[in-house]
Structure formats: C-alpha cells, structure tokens
Amino acid sequence: RGPAITGYPSLVPETTPDGGPAAGLTVARSAEDQAAWHRAGVIRLLLATLPSPQRYVLDHLDNREKLTFTQNPHGSVDSLVADCTQAAVDRLVGDELPFDEAAFRALFDRVRADLIDTVFAVTSLVEQVLSRAAQVRRRLKGSVSLALAPALSDVKAHLEQLVFPGFVAATGWERLQHLPRYLQGMLTRMDRLDAGGHLQRDGQHMAVVQGLEDEFDAAVAAHRARFAGTPVPAELERVRWLIEELRVSFFAQELGTAVSVSEKRVRQALARATRA
Template sequence: PDAETGAAQAGHPGHADATPTSTPTSTQAAGVAVPERDALTTWPDGLPDGRLPDVVTTAAGGLTVHGYPALVVEGAPAAASRPVALRVLADASLRDRRHAEGVRELLLGELALATGRITSRWTTAESLTLAASPYRTTDALVRDLQRTALDALLDETAGGAATVRDAAAYARVRGVARDALEDRTHRVARDTAAVLAAARELDTAVRGTTSLALLNTLTDVRDQSARLVHDGFVSATGAGRLPHLVRYLRAAQHRLAKAAENPGRDEGLAWQVHELEDLYQDAVAAARTASGDAARDARLVEVRWMLEELRVSLFAQHLGTPQPVSAKRIRTALGR
C-alpha cells in the first residue's frame, strides 16, 4: 500500500499506478483506442469485442510506451461507496490485483443485497456476536461479508476475478453471483461469528491474566489478535481461511494457560517466532521498495500464514496444522 501511495503521488493524482502524465488517456492496442473511464456502474461499453486488452502501446517522446488496462477501485478503503474506473496502469505486475479488486467492486455495486436482508438470517447468538465486530457499522460489516463471498464465487466460477476481462465473462460471473451471493454471504457471516466468538474468549482470558511474569506474553497475544481481527479483516483474510482464524485464536488462549505454568518455556518459543517475524517484516519492507512481482507477493502472503501455523505448532500442538510447518520451512520460503 505504501508503494501504491507513492505511485499515486508520482503519477495521476486521482488514482494509484496511473500512467505517467505524458501518456494520453486514450492508448492504442492494435489500432484500437482504449479510453479511460470514471464512475463505472457495469462492464464498460465501447471496447473492441467487449474485451479489455491485456496491454496497449503508444508513442511518447519517440519511445514505445506500454500500458496495462484494468478496472480499479478508487476512493478511500473505508468509504461506504467505492467507485470503479477504467485506468491504464504503468506497472504490469499490479494489473491483475487491481483489476481483480475492480471486478469484485463492480459486481458488488450491481448485486449488493440490503443490510436488513442479510442480517435477517442471523441467529440471535450470531447477531449479538457480529454486533461486537471491529467494523464501524453493521452496514460496513455486511458489505465486507459480501465482498468476501464474491471473491469466493469468482475463484470458483472464473478462477479468480483477474481473469474476467470481457463482457461475456463478466455477464457469466454476474449471473452466477446473483443466484449464489446471499447463501454464500450467510456462510461467510457464520464463519465470521465463530472468529469473533473465539476472539472474545481470548480477550476474556487476557483480561483475566494478571501475572507480571506474563507481561511479554500478554503483549504478544494482544498484538497477534489485533493482526487477525480488525476492521476489514473478513475480506482481507478470505472465505477459505476464515475458519483457520478460530484455531489461531484458540491456540493463543491455550498458550496463555500453558505460559502460566512455565513462563520461561513460553519466552523461548516466542523468541523463535519473533526472529522469523522480523525476517518476514524485512522481506515485506524490501518488497515495497522493489519492482512489482506478483509471485513474490503471493509467497509473502503464504509466509504470513505459515507464521500463524507455526504459533499453533509451538504453543498448541494438539490443535494441529493443515500441513507440516517449521522454522526451517519458513526460512526456506523467505529465501525464495
């Protein structure tokens, strides 16, 4: 995000990753113009065969300049309404991710269900738990639940939103999403309620721990919980991984109980995790200053969750991990 902010400041003031100011807003691909568009409400019309080209070229200062068309989300992430625009990006590595976000938000604008319709299916227990979420309002929570449901449906239907680059594909996924969005959103809400319940139990355990010998452990557990559960965490985590957050939070609660029995052992295990987390943060910082690399960024996301699995393996082994995890495996992944 920091790198994107810099790109926005250096290029088009209205959006990140824009083409340089010397590049016109109508760029040529095989002789066909691709104009930039604002405030889209559905798939943009006027494209050749309804398709958004992967790359376009134009002449600028005697050089051939490449641009990468994408639907992009504009406006603040916390805004209730986030407009979608067609932009020609300067960085190929950002095209697919930005386009995936744009397709999802465009579908959300067309298909979003009213908050009351979504909340009417919640049980009393779910309603009470979800009301205590870190989201600012119920409307914001419901919108993020639907974003997450759309991501899951797009992955299943089209292999991901980034692959949707023509009107026919968009119409197809819109039809599938229209029929399945409500039920999938309910499933996401159910998983989210389970996460929030586990987070509440962990918070109760933290508040009930008063030993000064566990001060470092308490700080670490609080920080971990804040990383996992925050405003926007549902779509940031994704539907497929949401249930794992329950296990991570329960592992942290089990850790508190065991740390009270042997604070020294807990400190030693925590040191192993923190050393790897520092290496991970160094890698993230380096990635922000390097050229775009989608494969590298995907590996960093993988490492982030490997670190959570390592915590389970070290502090609550009885809860299990989906695949083997170790400090050596994480170092190898970071080395890549």
C-alpha cells in the same frame, strides 16, 4: 523509437465520493500484478452493480450471530456485514477473471444467484471468529501475572493482527477458515501459561516467531518502497500465513497445522519470495 514495454491492463478498486465501491482502469507492470489488481477491481465492480444483500442479511442473522456481532472491531454491525459481503463476492469470483463485457455479465449472474447463501456461510464463520476473539480478550483482561506479561502482550498483538476493521475481506475465505484454530491456539497457549508450565520454552518460541514477523514486515516494506502502489506478491503473502501455522505448532501443537511447517521452512519460503 524506444524499446517496447509490455503493459497488462486491469481494473483497480476505487471508492466513490460518498464512500461506495467503484472500479477504475490501470496498466500493471506484470502479469502477477494484473491478476491481483484485476481481481480486486472485478470484486469492487460487482459490489457497485449487484443488488445489495445488506438489509436481508441483517434481518436474518440468528440470535447468536446478532449478539456476537456486537463485539466486532468495525464499529457497527452494518460495517461488519458489508465486510462479509465483500468476502462472499471474493469467494464466488473464483480463479477465471473476466476481461470483456460478456464474461463479466456471466460472472455477475453467477455471483448474484449464490450471493446471499454465501454471505450467510461467511457470517457463520465470522461468528466463530468473533466468539473466540472475545474469549481471548476476556482471558487477557483477567490476567494480572507480571511473569506472563511478555507472553500476554504477544497474544494481544497477535489478536490485533488477525481481527481488525475489515479483517473478513482482507483475510479472504480460504484463510478465514483457519482463524478459529489460530484463536483457539491463543487460548491453548494461555491455558498452558496459567498452569505454570513451559514459560521458558514459550519465551524461546516467541522470540523466533517475532523475529520472523519482523523479517516478513521488512520484506513487505522493501517491496512497497521498490514498487510503490503495487500489490504484495502472493508468494510473499503466503509467508505471513506460514508464520501463523508456526505459531500453532509452537504454542498449541495438539490443534494441528494446515501444512508442514518449521522455522527453517518459513525462512526458505521468505528467501524464495524475496528473490522473486
């Protein structure tokens, strides 16, 4: 007999042949992978079995949301609302995941009772995100300064990192609440640049942030190469959001940060995450 190997059974997200949500079974290599996979699988199973709130939500968006939602990166308002619904289910699932039928049924009933109200909470927040994203795009299109081109290119790339098809569920409720501030940070940064100040300092800060982003991307790539198909560890994922807070502290300090942050703190967090 060979050595005993511990496995961690979990649901995993899958997709039906027609593109709908589904869930399958797998065995994770660690408790951390189990938690990440199983959570995603539970959410997909709920989406597959809950009555869809899609039509009701679409019919009851307010006029501002309807107008703003046409400026989404998803290609259709239907796709955006589906993304919001997934984020709402994620928010309602909480931290205690079901591992048997009775626990799943109890969770199903709880999510079903609060789903529509939670979807509308998400759509209200997403309206703020898309509205500010549209302001950023308009400012980018209106600038013709060659001196500002590197900084504005960075702003454009930053915007695309935050707002993309599927960004609502990918970001999750907890982080989604910070996106309006991150986007306002871009506007504040452009205000400063347009006023003719801090261009050299902006360039120095941009070099630091881009260097950290490159190091983070390399760490994610190394994890995926070593553990193909496994989720990015939560500790490593947190580094990405520390970098977002560092951007605010560099380019729009008056908006405040959610946590104490500095280049040193980001590097320390990245070192801890890559040692794990």
